[in-house]
Amino acid sequence: LRLFEFRGITVFLHWTWFIAAIYLIVQSTENYHSGIWKVAEYLALFGIVILHEFGHALACRSVGGRAEKIILWPLGGVAFVAPPPRAGAVLWSIAAGPLVNVLLLPVTVALLHFGRGLNPDLTHFLWRMKWINITLLIFNMLPIYPLDGGQILQSLLWFFLSRGRSLLIAASIGILGAAALGLLALYERSLFAGMIAVFAGVMAWNGIRAAMLLLAQENPRRRTEAACPYCGSHPPIGNHWTCPCGHDFDTFQTGGICLICGNSFNVTQCGDCGKDAPIQQWMPARAGSYAPTRF
Numbered sequence: 324l325r326l327f328e329f330r331g332i333t334v335f336l337h338w339t340w341f342i343a344a345i346y347l348i349v350q351s352t353e354n355y356h357s358g359i360w361k362v363a364e365y366l367a368l369f370g371i372v373i374l375h376e377f378g379h380a381l382a383c384r385s386v387g388g389r390a391e392k393i394i395l396w397p398l399g400g401v402a403f404v405a406p407p408p409r410a411g412a413v414l415w416s417i418a419a420g421p422l423v424n425v426l427l428l429p430v431t432v433a434l435l436h437f438g439r440g441l442n443p444d445l446t447h448f449l450w451r452m453k454w455i456n457i458t459l460l461i462f463n464m465l466p467i468y469p470l471d472g473g474q475i476l477q478s479l480l481w482f483f484l485s486r487g488r489s490l491l492i493a494a495s496i497g498i499l500g501a502a503a504l505g506l507l508a509l510y511e512r513s514l515f516a517g518m519i520a521v522f523a524g525v526m527a528w529n530g531i532r533a534a535m536l537l538l539a540q541e542n543p544r545r546r547t548e549a550a551c552p553y554c555g556s557h558p559p560i561g562n563h564w565t566c567p568c569g570h571d572f573d574t575f576q577t578g579g580i581c582l583i584c585g586n587s588f589n590v591t592q593c594g595d596c597g598k599d600a601p602i603q604q605w606m607p608a609r610a611g612s613y614a615p616t617r618f
């Protein structure tokens with residue numbers, strides 16, 4: 324369901340949101356004289372969530388990333404953000420969400436201060452707003468990937484470690500956190516906590532798989548029998564060379580020939596120093612044409 328658009332960011336509402344909203348409003352044990360305040364409270368909760376998600380989306384835009392969509396689920400909101408793959412850009416895109424809740428802190432305190440005494444229901448509503456905002460802030464800052472706190476931890480580690488390694492650490496902590504939450508849900512017999520635990524567990528597991536792919540790219544296996552004649556680095560094993568015909572192939576496996584179109588390459592580029600050299604110079608042991616001078 325399309326709700327509205329602001330600065331090119333469209334907010335959608337998933338239909339299951341209505342079921343959860345009715346269930347949670349009916350279940351609410353808050354002490355209001357009029358039930359309409361329970362509806363107002365639930366809507367205000369989602370107002371805070373939308374502001375939080377806009378924090379992510381606008382921050383992502385500000386560092387040159389893409390953000391076009393926010394979806395509201397029963398469990399909360401998701402801003403679909405694609406910041407540039409740099410630690411600082413990702414850190415800012417993630418941190419801006421909880422930062423909105425920090426900015427809302429004095430706002431909710433002031434509203435409660437000035438609204439107090441006007442109407443008992445209004446006072447209770449404003450008191451609830453203050454605590455809902457604080458609860459959302461604390462929950463989001465738990466260092467459990469994929470919660471904001473876990474993603475902030477990942478981008479902080481990324482300043483010191485590789486991207487894959489930082490994601491592996493953060494997602495592993497996320498798996499532990501999801502397991503702990505799952506146990507707590509069983510102990511408390513809470514369906515809601517159980518759903519969040521399963522959701523977080525699946526997301527953290529996806530994070531671990533993504534980290535494995537990143538690590539494989541960061542540390543490819545190397546072909547030790549060949550070496551770049553310029554920088555001496557061993558070429559990676561795998562289809563890292565692209566023929567103009569569009570085929571990716573391992574030039575050291577085929578001897579510099581694309582097996583799809585038959586194109587033969589007289590030089591091979593080094594992925595580490597960027598220089599070109601004939602493939603015979605990479606593999607002096609095999610080719611007689613290149614004899615390194617020895618003392």
Ligand SMILES: [Zn+2]
Nearest residue numbers: 420421463471
């Ligand atoms: Zn967030």
Ligand SMILES: [Zn+2]
Nearest residue numbers: 566568581584
């Ligand atoms: Zn080809």
Ligand SMILES: [Zn+2]
Nearest residue numbers: 551554593596
């Ligand atoms: Zn090289």
